[in-house]
Amino acid sequence: MSTVADGLTIAVPRGALFAETLELLGRLGLDTGELRTNDRKLLFQELGVITMRPSDVPTYVEAGAADLGITGKDVLLEQAHSGTDGARTVYELLDLGYGRCTMVLATAAGEDPAAEALRRLGVVRVATKYPRLAARYFDDTGRQAEIVEVKGSVELAPLTGLAEAIVDLTATGTTLQENNLVVREEIVQCSARLIANPVAHKLKAAAVDELLERVRAV
Amino acid sequence: MIHPIPSGTRDVLPDEMAELRVITEALGEVFLDSGYGEVYTPALEYEAVLARAELAGARPTYRVFDEAGATLVLRSDMTVPIARVVATRYQTAPLPLRFCYQAHCYRGVRPQRGQPRELLQAGIELIGAPAPGGTAEALTVLCRALDAVGLRDYRVGVGDASFFPALMESVEVRPAQREGLIGALARRDFVELERLLAATGLPARARALLLDAPQRRGGAEVLARAPAGAAEALAGMRQVRDLLEEGVAARVIFDLGLIRNIGYYTGAVFEVYDPALGVPIGGGGRYDDLLGRFGRALPAVGFAIGVDRLHIALTGEERGTGALAR
Numbered sequence: 001m002s003t004v005a006d007g008l009t010i011a012v013p014r015g016a017l018f019a020e021t022l023e024l025l026g027r028l029g030l031d032t033g034e035l036r037t038n039d040r041k042l043l044f045q046e047l048g049v050i051t052m053r054p055s056d057v058p059t060y061v062e063a064g065a066a067d068l069g070i071t072g073k074d075v076l077l078e079q080a081h082s083g084t085d086g087a088r089t090v091y092e093l094l095d096l097g098y099g100r101c102t103m104v105l106a107t108a109a110g111e112d113p114a115a116e117a118l119r120r121l122g123v124v125r126v127a128t129k130y131p132r133l134a135a136r137y138f139d140d141t142g143r144q145a146e147i148v149e150v151k152g153s154v155e156l157a158p159l160t161g162l163a164e165a166i167v168d169l170t171a172t173g174t175t176l177q178e179n180n181l182v183v184r185e186e187i188v189q190c191s192a193r194l195i196a197n198p199v200a201h202k203l204k205a206a207a208v209d210e211l212l213e214r215v216r217a218v
Numbered sequence: 219m220i221h222p223i224p225s226g227t228r229d230v231l232p233d234e235m236a237e238l239r240v241i242t243e244a245l246g247e248v249f250l251d252s253g254y255g256e257v258y259t260p261a262l263e264y265e266a267v268l269a270r271a272e273l274a275g276a277r278p279t280y281r282v283f284d285e286a287g288a289t290l291v292l293r294s295d296m297t298v299p300i301a302r303v304v305a306t307r308y309q310t311a312p313l314p315l316r317f318c319y320q321a322h323c324y325r326g327v328r329p330q331r332g333q334p335r336e337l338l339q340a341g342i343e344l345i346g347a348p349a350p351g352g353t354a355e356a357l358t359v360l361c362r363a364l365d366a367v368g369l370r371d372y373r374v375g376v377g378d379a380s381f382f383p384a385l386m387e388s389v390e391v392r393p394a395q396r397e398g399l400i401g402a403l404a405r406r407d408f409v410e411l412e413r414l415l416a417a418t419g420l421p422a423r424a425r426a427l428l429l430d431a432p433q434r435r436g437g438a439e440v441l442a443r444a445p446a447g448a449a450e451a452l453a454g455m456r457q458v459r460d461l462l463e464e465g466v467a468a469r470v471i472f473d474l475g476l477i478r479n480i481g482y483y484t485g486a487v488f489e490v491y492d493p494a495l496g497v498p499i500g501g502g503g504r505y506d507d508l509l510g511r512f513g514r515a516l517p518a519v520g521f522a523i524g525v526d527r528l529h530i531a532l533t534g535e536e537r538g539t540g541a542l543a544r
Contacts, residue, residue: 002322020428062542063497064495064497073409091408092405092408092410093408093409094408094409197496198406198496199491199495199498200496200497201406202375202473203373203493
């Protein structure tokens with residue numbers, strides 16, 4: 001059985017990006033049968049693949065526990081630290097094109113409650129799974145926000161009065177619509193990205209470049 | 219009773235200290251043997267003095283006021299204090315000057331990242347020795363030092379801080395767009411670099427050049443096949459290469475995209491990698507403008523090794539369990 005690329009370990013996200021990532025790996029000639037069927041196994045040494053939740057991918061890649069990884073731009077943005085000091089410590093090599101979605105600011109349909117809160121209270125409460133990204137966005141646009149971090153369905157927050165607005169990813173907008181929410185602002189486009197550990201990028205340059213070529217070609 | 223210490227700091231107990239001593243003594247011996255005199259400078263300096271340097275990614279973070287109300291900072295590196303020493307105490311000394319140090323530096327940390335607030339650096343500064351000779355000497359001392367501590371599989375990435383700016387100049391990128399492009403490259407966000415390039419209105423060939431060239435890294439063939447446009451930076455790298463003895467040259471990876479996040483580098487820059495560690499062990503480069511900011515304009519080059527990272531890499535090599543050593 002062959003690995004993805006000679007001597008490289010790649011961190012693969014389970015979850016929303018999993019199916020299309022397996023498709024990509026399949027097109028690269030990897031036998032993804034076991035990856036598809038065995039959802040308890042995490043380390044596929046013979047394939048050079050580790051599976052994990054998407055938000056853990058940058059952690060493993062940054063530490064060099066995986067040479068390469070695939071994760072969403074939303075994850076990278078949330079984990080990128082703000083300010084101008086210093087580089088992020090994973091390299092972002094390629095936009096893989098799939099998993100396209102948009103980070104949006106959404107509020108209840110009708111008159112915008114976020115705008116009203118800002119006008120009358122000077123601050124808007126924003127529920128999100130992306131607290132750092134949301135805080136940065138409101139800072140950058142010169143508005144005051146109280147960020148409320150939630151781990152589960154964000155759509156619940158404006159319906160129950162926890163927050164006036166949400167910052168979340170949306171692909172089709174269906175979930176927002178079903179919860180009577182409308183997109184007020186598009187913050188950033190996200191998609192799956194191929195990232196690399198900085199040291200692996202140098203010490204395994206030939207293998208990394210060869211894989212990049214193949215990914216671009218399929 | 220358990221009494222905490224700040225995150226990012228640690229107590230070193232005898233077993234570890236003994237291992238660290240072996241490393242620092244081996245490093246120090248190579249530095250002294252290569253003609254570098256050891257110096258020590260105060261951990262606390264005036265903020266206004268250190269601020270003469272552009273430290274960008276490694277600015278001093280810890281500030282206190284002295285009894286006269288002046289702002290003191292804990293130094294964040296040793297290069298800037300040594301630049302101050304040279305300008306202040308060696309105004310007329312014959313050149314070149316060779317200094318080495320083993321000293322703690324203090325950096326800010328991001329929470330939950332395991333970053334050190336206090337780190338022990340061992341390094342050299344070679345002042346008054348221009349490129350390419352000075353650069354080659356610094357690389358040689360670096361490799362001798364790492365060889366002396368017994369690090370087996372390390373490589374030294376060598377690039378040039380002026381390469382990408384010169385490349386942008388050569389294809390006439392508008393000045394307003396340059397900062398964004400170099401920022402994306404410094405973050406190694408090639409997706410963003412490509413996106414920004416697409417928005418520049420440059421012809422396709424120029425865009426491809428700016429995206430592709432900084433991704434090239436490898437042996438001397440990288441220099442042989444490098445694109446025209448940054449002739450001076452490339453010639454500089456070739457000259458350095460020609461001066462390196464074989465053992466050192468074999469360790470070098472030329473990396474046209476190498477940019478360090480400290481602002482004062484002007485020419486050659488380097489970083490040390492080892493398969494046993496996912497992050498660079500050390501780095502350095504030329505800072506030909508820094509001394510001038512302190513009043514004695516001299517070309518200079520230096521490097522610093524993170525002693526703790528070196529220790530982790532050595533241990534990883536020894537146990538065959540390094541991060542990338544699979």
